[in-house]
Amino acid sequence: MKYSVIVPVYNEQDNVKKLHQDIVTTMSGLDDDYEIIFVDDGSSDDTVTRLQELSRLSIIQLRKNFGQTAALDAGIKLAQGEYIITLDGDGQNPPSEIPKLIKTRQDGDYDVVSGWRAQRQDPLMKKFVSRGANVLRKLLIDDGIHDSGCSLKIYKKACFDQLDLYGEMHRFIPAILKLKGYTVGEVMVKHQARTSGISKYNWKRTIKGFLDMIGVWFWKKYATRPLHLFGGIGMLAILISFILFLFVVYQKIILHIDLSNSILTEITFFVFIIGIILVIFGLMSDMLSKLYFGTSKDRAYSIKKITKK
Structure with missing residues (x-):
């Protein structure tokens, strides 16, 4: 046909x-x-x-x-x-x-x-x-x-x-x-x-x-590399939280500012936790992606032709 x-x-x-x-x-x-x-x-x-x-x-x-x-x-x-x-x-x-x-x-x-x-x-x-x-x-x-x-x-x-x-x-x-x-x-x-x-x-x-x-x-x-997306965003969030942490330390120790009424420490901790979660989610997604391609008929590549001589 x-x-x-x-x-x-x-x-x-x-x-x-x-x-x-x-x-x-x-x-x-x-x-x-x-x-x-x-x-x-x-x-x-x-x-x-x-x-x-x-x-x-x-x-x-x-x-x-x-x-x-x-x-x-x-x-x-x-x-x-x-x-x-x-x-x-x-x-x-x-x-x-x-x-x-x-x-x-x-x-x-x-x-x-x-x-x-x-x-x-x-x-x-x-x-x-x-x-x-x-x-x-x-x-x-x-x-x-x-x-x-x-x-x-x-x-x-x-x-x-x-x-x-x-x-x-x-x-x-x-x-x-x-x-x-x-x-x-x-x-x-x-x-x-x-x-x-x-x-x-x-x-x-x-x-x-x-x-x-x-x-x-x-x-x-990102089908074959979801860790690059979620892990990348997570690492960026961790970096931002580290910069915020240094800023908090600078205000507290160097400038002697009372941060008891500031939410900056809570934001720093929250951003850090979000970053960790995203990295873990990226790792899990990466494992699921490998499992999907390993068990399904789908492939991350396609073959056009095979020639044997």
Whole structure:
């Protein structure tokens, strides 16, 4: 199997039929084997009924609405293709753009190619929030692409051999894979206005996405060395407490200042204790990190190719 097209859907009863037809039309023109997987994320409308009327597709039904990331993960784990192609179920990602992704991946020998919606057909507020998130993403994790939120992407299936998705991580997959050494490319794609249904994005998903962004940033910089972060802050706190201690001694012994009504000694002691706690926490986190990489399928590295002669 060459390609697996994965489409997570949630309450998209009016969009799935046309979207499926467009995918079949596009993929049938590639002369390669493919499969189509729709993942219903606990829809409460007739999305599943509409999907069951179609042919040449697999349908995964989640028991409830777990979120887009979970739906993608379920589809990826079922996929048999050498390459994974993902797109939204709202019809805003035209399947006719898939050949662009394939060609860009082949030309650049990329592991991942992400679509870039240079001319987005979304409400003004959604575009504003998305651009703000892109600025933060560039500052924190800098995955080298313009539009990580675009669901139209192609991946080598091997990218997910050591990757499980959770939270709102789907938009940060290129950043996570780049962290692991995979190559990431980008190509401009068309973006269509939604014609049916309503957008599932809201302020809750924005907050969750921001928190996941911080998580990816931490994982990128300190996954294999948390002691460097917590221990470093702890040692800084201990140094500050030592300087405060010298200042207290100077005031008490040299200047003969009565410190009985001052909280400076309490602050010094408090900062010192916080520093010790952070160092201990860093040591514990370091041990947990080693335990995680030692017992899970995840690795702090990825192998591109092995050549034997």
